[in-house]
Amino acid sequence: MFASVRSTTLLGVVGRAVDVEVHVGVGLPGFTIVGQPDEVCRESRDRVRAAFLSRGFAWPNRRITVNLAPSGERKGGAGLDLAIAVAVLVADEQLSPESAERFAFVAELGLDGSLRGVVGAAPLVAAVRDRTVVVASDNVAAARAAGAARVVAASDLAHVVACLRGQDEWSTPESTVTTVDEAAIPDLADVRGQPVARLALEVAAAGAHHMLLVGPPGAGKSMLARRLPGVLPPLTDDQALSCTMVHSAAHVSMPATGRVTRPPFRSPHHSISLVGLIGGGTSAMRPGEISLASEGVLFLDELGEFAPSVLDALRQPIEEGCVHVSRARTTLTFPARFLLVAAANPCPCGAGAPGVCVCDDAARAKYVRRFSGPLLDRFDLRVSVGLPRVDDLVAGEKGESSADVAARVVRAREIAVARNGEVNSKIAVDDLDDVAPLAPAARALLRRELELGRLSGRGLHRVRRVARTIADLDGAARVVGEQHVATALQLRTGLSSLMGGAR
Numbered sequence: 001m002f003a004s005v006r007s008t009t010l011l012g013v014v015g016r017a018v019d020v021e022v023h024v025g026v027g028l029p030g031f032t033i034v035g036q037p038d039e040v041c042r043e044s045r046d047r048v049r050a051a052f053l054s055r056g057f058a059w060p061n062r063r064i065t066v067n068l069a070p071s072g073e074r075k076g077g078a079g080l081d082l083a084i085a086v087a088v089l090v091a092d093e094q095l096s097p098e099s100a101e102r103f104a105f106v107a108e109l110g111l112d113g114s115l116r117g118v119v120g121a122a123p124l125v126a127a128v129r130d131r132t133v134v135v136a137s138d139n140v141a142a143a144r145a146a147g148a149a150r151v152v153a154a155s156d157l158a159h160v161v162a163c164l165r166g167q168d169e170w171s172t173p174e175s176t177v178t179t180v181d182e183a184a185i186p187d188l189a190d191v192r193g194q195p196v197a198r199l200a201l202e203v204a205a206a207g208a209h210h211m212l213l214v215g216p217p218g219a220g221k222s223m224l225a226r227r228l229p230g231v232l233p234p235l236t237d238d239q240a241l242s243c244t245m246v247h248s249a250a251h252v253s254m255p256a257t258g259r260v261t262r263p264p265f266r267s268p269h270h271s272i273s274l275v276g277l278i279g280g281g282t283s284a285m286r287p288g289e290i291s292l293a294s295e296g297v298l299f300l301d302e303l304g305e306f307a308p309s310v311l312d313a314l315r316q317p318i319e320e321g322c323v324h325v326s327r328a329r330t331t332l333t334f335p336a337r338f339l340l341v342a343a344a345n346p347c348p349c350g351a352g353a354p355g356v357c358v359c360d361d362a363a364r365a366k367y368v369r370r371f372s373g374p375l376l377d378r379f380d381l382r383v384s385v386g387l388p389r390v391d392d393l394v395a396g397e398k399g400e401s402s403a404d405v406a407a408r409v410v411r412a413r414e415i416a417v418a419r420n421g422e423v424n425s426k427i428a429v430d431d432l433d434d435v436a437p438l439a440p441a442a443r444a445l446l447r448r449e450l451e452l453g454r455l456s457g458r459g460l461h462r463v464r465r466v467a468r469t470i471a472d473l474d475g476a477a478r479v480v481g482e483q484h485v486a487t488a489l490q491l492r493t494g495l496s497s498l499m500g501g502a503r
């Protein structure tokens, strides 16, 4: 007898529909799975058989062949367990073929027959969302976030079979209330003083400019970076769905709603591996930190401590907004549209300032070399962050709130997108004169900086893009003025003491 039951498998961050075909026939008793199952998927045989026996179903003592179609792609994980079990029951005529027709099954089976949630439920279910999807109860929120037509849950295999026979009711757990956990993002109001760094944060958010914060330990670089998601424009529905798929596939903790609704903030430690940052892996191809940070912020604290090979790998994703991960014959593409924020000490001892710094010239030179290089070129903003003033700490007023700053950011982005069709950090060099024309005094100021060797040719374009954003925040939609350029130059002094004064 033959049966075909719908399920789905995960390929990176995308689910693919799979037809689980089962043939039960004459021959020596046996159980074979074909169609490129991975190791976990192959072990499904043992879980399904144990679940049958512990829930009182007869195990067909015949030759059982399972084919996972289409056979061209590798199938991973335990999410096909339930579909295999149902298909065996249909092929063995313990269930009618019609009963399972309109369903898709996405759950792992425990040895006792219980249904268990799977990693990547959101993208998995998205691949079969035109069906009624049967999942374990802990995957219900993710399945709903994926937009499935109907999501039902069951406790164990016997419950599933009873429902398919019409002898029992599916459990349809209440949708969790969609409240957004906004308290999780700290507020800019907690940052006292630091006017330059606060401005830099606003400019970074408005123009999507990558930002390097340079300052001694205790200056609050990390405190500032953590507040950036709170001033970024809210996610569009498409962005939120894309974030949800990536987070679900990577198996990181999700909001109770099963849906990511705010720009993510990821802060990997400097000991992170290449695979951890970029994505990939030997068993399952999982998205890395740069994909989890997509549509949000990737924060690299202590930039100089990251392995050069790891930092090098960031260049392609920064250019393309996505990352290509390969293993054997498969190449997958993950989203990587993150805003990069990095923090670094001004010198090896951290003090930076003349008179306080105890580093010798050799140590400083070595430190500069770690920072020079192509990645450094990607930062439009290189902001010097000093220690907060004592007065600001003890008597300073509360800073402006994230909500107020975010309102200006949204307005400035709207101006930029209406004019350029994209955020300011993406303006092509050839378009700069068109979309960011300079007032005569602004042009003169840039010329002077170039002549004095305080600004490089590459730095020039970056300063002009940042000045465009500052002008947008200022409501000056056309010409970029001298003051806008002067401010942009000020937001690029972070490394100049180390790099011979050049920005």
Ligand SMILES: [Zn+2]
Pocket (backbone or CB within 6 Å): 347, 348, 349, 350, 351, 352, 357, 358, 359
């Ligand atoms: Zn030093």
